Amino acid sequence: xxxxxxxxxxxxxxxxxxxxxxxxxxxxxxxxxxxxxxxxxxxxxxxxxxxxxxxxxxxxxxxxxxxxxxxxxxxxxxxxxxxxxxxxxxxxxxxxxxxxxxxxxxxxxxxxxxxxxxxxxxxxxxxxxxxxxxxxxxxxxxxxxxxxxxxxxxxxxxxxxxxxxxxxxxxxxxxxxxxxxxxxxxxxxxxxxxxxxxxxxxxxxxxxxxxxxxxxxxxxxxxxxxxxxxxxxxxxxxxxxxxxxxxxxxxxxxxxxxxxxxxxxxxxxxxxxxxxxxxxxxxxxxxxxxxxxxxxxxxxxxxxxxxxxxxxxxxxxxxxxxxxxxxxxxxxxxxxxxxxxxxxxxxxxxxxxxxxxxxxxxxxxxxxxxxxxxxxxxxxxxxxxxxxxxxxxxxxxxxxxxxxxxxxxxxxxxxxxxxxxxxxxxxxxxxxxxxxxxxxxxxxxxxxxxxxxxxxxxxxxxxxxxxxxxxxxxxx
Numbered sequence: 001x002x003x004x005x006x007x008x009x010x011x012x013x014x015x016x017x018x019x020x021x022x023x024x025x026x027x028x029x030x031x032x033x034x035x036x037x038x039x040x041x042x043x044x045x046x047x048x049x050x051x052x053x054x055x056x057x058x059x060x061x062x063x064x065x066x067x068x069x070x071x072x073x074x075x076x077x078x079x080x081x082x083x084x085x086x087x088x089x090x091x092x093x094x095x096x097x098x099x100x101x102x103x104x105x106x107x108x109x110x111x112x113x114x115x116x117x118x119x120x121x122x123x124x125x126x127x128x129x130x131x132x133x134x135x136x137x138x139x140x141x142x143x144x145x146x147x148x149x150x151x152x153x154x155x156x157x158x159x160x161x162x163x164x165x166x167x168x169x170x171x172x173x174x175x176x177x178x179x180x181x182x183x184x185x186x187x188x189x190x191x192x193x194x195x196x197x198x199x200x201x202x203x204x205x206x207x208x209x210x211x212x213x214x215x216x217x218x219x220x221x222x223x224x225x226x227x228x229x230x231x232x233x234x235x236x237x238x239x240x241x242x243x244x245x246x247x248x249x250x251x252x253x254x255x256x257x258x259x260x261x262x263x264x265x266x267x268x269x270x271x272x273x274x275x276x277x278x279x280x281x282x283x284x285x286x287x288x289x290x291x292x293x294x295x296x297x298x299x300x301x302x303x304x305x306x307x308x309x310x311x312x313x314x315x316x317x318x319x320x321x322x323x324x325x326x327x328x329x330x331x332x333x334x335x336x337x338x339x340x341x342x343x344x345x346x347x348x349x350x351x352x353x354x355x356x357x358x359x360x361x362x363x364x365x366x367x368x369x370x371x372x373x374x375x376x377x378x379x380x381x382x383x384x385x386x387x388x389x390x391x392x393x394x395x396x397x398x399x400x401x402x403x404x405x406x407x408x409x410x411x412x413x414x415x416x417x418x419x420x421x422x423x424x425x426x427x428x429x430x431x432x433x434x435x436x437x438x439x440x441x442x443x444x445x446x447x448x449x450x451x452x453x454x455x456x457x458x459x460x461x462x463x464x465x466x467x468x469x470x471x472x473x474x475x476x
Contacts, residue, residue, distance in 0.1 A: 004030075006062070006070035007371030008055060008175070009183065010077070010166065012040050013208025013232050014325075015054045016365055017062040019070055020355070020372035027376050029355025029369065031066025033058040042228040043078025043210045045165045052172035059173060065356075073175055074371040076183040079212040079226030081162040082123065087114035090150045098132065098141045098149055103382055104390045106130075106151040111384065120157040123182060125384035127151045128220040139219060140381060154221055156182055179374065180386040184212035184224060186370030189378050191323050191348035191363075192216060201318040202307055203348075205367060206326035208232045211303060215312040220380045223310050227302060231326040234295045241291045242283055244271045256288050257329045296335060299326075304339040319344030325364035 002023035009016040019031035035057035039050030063069065089109030093102055111125050130138040131150040141149060163180065170177055187205040200217035209230040215223040231253070239249035248271055256269065268282040307313055307320070320340045322332070327347050336345045349361050350369040360369065381393045 003072060003376075004066070004068055004070045005372045005375035006059070006073045006175075007186075007368045007375065008059070008073065008075045008170075009186075009365075009368035009371065010040065010051075010055065010075060011037055011183075011207055011367075012043050012078070012210055012230070013037055014364075015058040016368040017055075017058040018365065018368040018372055019062050019066040019068070020369075020376070022372075022376040025354075027353050027373060029353065029360060029372070030068070031062040031064075032356060032365070032368075033061025033063070033065065035061070037208075039169075041209070043080030043226070045162070045169060048165055048169045048172065051169040055169060055175065056173040059175065072375050073170075073177045074179045074181055074186075074375040075166070075170060075175075075177045076186055076367050076371055077123070077158055077163070077166060077180050078183055078210055079224060080210060080228065081158045082156055082182060082224065082226070083120065084154060084156045084224055085114050085116065086152065087111070087155055088150065088152045089113060090148065093147050093149055096145050096147055098144045098146060100142070100390070100392060102149055103127075103130075103141065103151070103392075104384075106149045107153060107382065107384055107390075110151055110153040111155065114153075114155050116155070116157055119160055121160045121163055122155055122384075122388075123158045123163075123180065123386050124154075124156040124185065124221075126154045126156070126220040126380055127382050128154055128218055128222055154223075156185075156221070156224060178387070181371060181374050182212075182214075182224065183207075183367045184214045185221060186368075186374055187212070187323055187366040188214055188216055188221070188370070189373045190350040190366045190370030191321060196318040196321065199318040200312070200316040201321055202312070202316050203321045203323065204303055206230065206299070206322060206324040207364075207367075208325055211299065211324075211326075213303065213306060215307075215310060215316060217312065217315050219382075222315075223312050225306050225310065227299070227306065229295075229299050229302070233299075234292055237291050237295050238288065239274075241287070242271055243274050243281075245274055248272060252288060253292065256285055257292055292329070296326075296329065296332065300336055300339040307340070316343070319346070321346050321348045323348040323363045323366040327363050 002021050005020045005022055007018045007020070015035045015037050017033045018029060021028045021030050035054045038054050039045060039047030045051050087110040089106045089112070091102065091105045091109055107125055107127055111122065116122065129152040130141045132138050132141050132144050132146040133148050138144070166180070167177065184203060184205045188203045192201060192203060197216050198218065200215070202213060202215050205212045207230045209228070209232045211227040211229060213225045213227070214221050235246060235250045235253055238244070238252055239246050242249065252269065252271065267285045269285060269288065270280045270282055272280055320336070320343055322336060322345065333345055333347050347363065348366070349363050350366050353360060379391055383391045385391050
């Protein structure tokens with residue numbers, strides 16, 4: 001059984017929609033659509049109607065290529081809207097055994113204790129450290145014995161008005177989001193490997209008009225920040241410095257954007273002036289390189305300072321990972337090495353998977369592909385998501401409402417009800433400690449479904465008098 005997942009990266013320069021098919025064999029990209037962004041500036045929606053048209057255009061292209069509709073929608077939100085706080089929660093464990101319910105209780109307690117402004121809504125609640133009784137630095141408390149569970153969480157929140165505007169733009173485009181995910185979180189899912197997460201790493205998604213930074217250490221995100229500078233600033237700089245139209249400046253940036261190519265700096269390039277009077281002017285590649293160089297230098301310098309000020313620089317042994325469209329400038333890795341001193345730097349593309357190969361290897365698509373991966377369950381070990389639902393690494397998902405065909409999906413593959421372990425199903429009796437977490441949809445659990453089936457059977461069972469009457473009529 002497969003699920004079609006739509007990931008929509010709502011960028012400031014480009015909207016990217018990716019459709020992926022998720023089944024027992026993994027994730028496969030089957031469609032992609034891009035559209036020029038309108039109504040969004042530096043990650044902030046400025047015109048809902050124009051933004052919805054851009055989203056709709058990208059979505060239509062993706063569906064045309066995929067040849068199918070989607071069943072789940074995951075949408076990105078820029079770090080421009082977000083803030084984050086640290087919190088902790090403590091709960092007692094009466095049964096002395098820690099299960100998903102106990103972990104959820106501790107996370108909910110940390111959410112309750114967090115100091116969150118009334119204008120903000122929680123987007124992600126991400127635990128990064130657990131303590132069981134007196135044992136500290138527990139990576140995963142599931143299944144452990146103890147009487148007290150404590151959790152430390154990183155809570156990412158977004159402005160309520162911004163989330164409302166994003167949902168309105170999506171609804172106008174005919175889309176109802178199942179989840180809203182921080183864009184840099186999605187990019188991290190698509191690009192970071194397990195070693196980098198374990199050692200600690202800073203990921204920076206360098207996009208068209210913004211740069212989003214997160215620090216991932218251990219099990220979860222520990223820090224996130226936003227910078228309103230991107231590759232579109234380079235286009236604007238070229239347009240102003242060379243006195244040429246924006247479209248021509250973008251073309252020059254794409255064709256002559258090498259940072260370390262000094263062999264051709266004396267070559268001349270003909271460009272049209274802004275007034276478009278039919279004349280052209282000649283500009284040396286040296287001038288073009290200097291304009292690009294200056295903006296990227298400024299951007300990397302600010303990002304390095306942000307990382308320094310975060311307080312997490314000493315905890316990222318795996319160094320810095322750069323992704324996003326701005327990283328496609330030739331020579332940017334060597335340039336970044338200068339500013340992130342004594343730290344390894346890697347330019348990251350999305351992880352390899354089946355599907356449309358050409359889009360998988362483009363760092364500009366990291367966020368959109370990461371959104372599809374999030375929808376398929378590739379998130380941090382534990383999380384309360386944007387819809388206030390508990391998510392976890394071995395999360396079970398009921399795929400079909402027909403009890404005979406119900407499938408429970410986890411890391412070991414998809415199993416039917418009959419194949420489930422006896423500790424979940426004891427004959428015809430369900431163990432509540434497990435079954436409460438098996439969800440058929442947003443509002444119904446497997447237990448609800450079974451209870452309805454039993455009630456239906458009771459209603460359909462004939463009464464004693466109707467059975468007696470049937471026997472009497474058969475005699476005559």
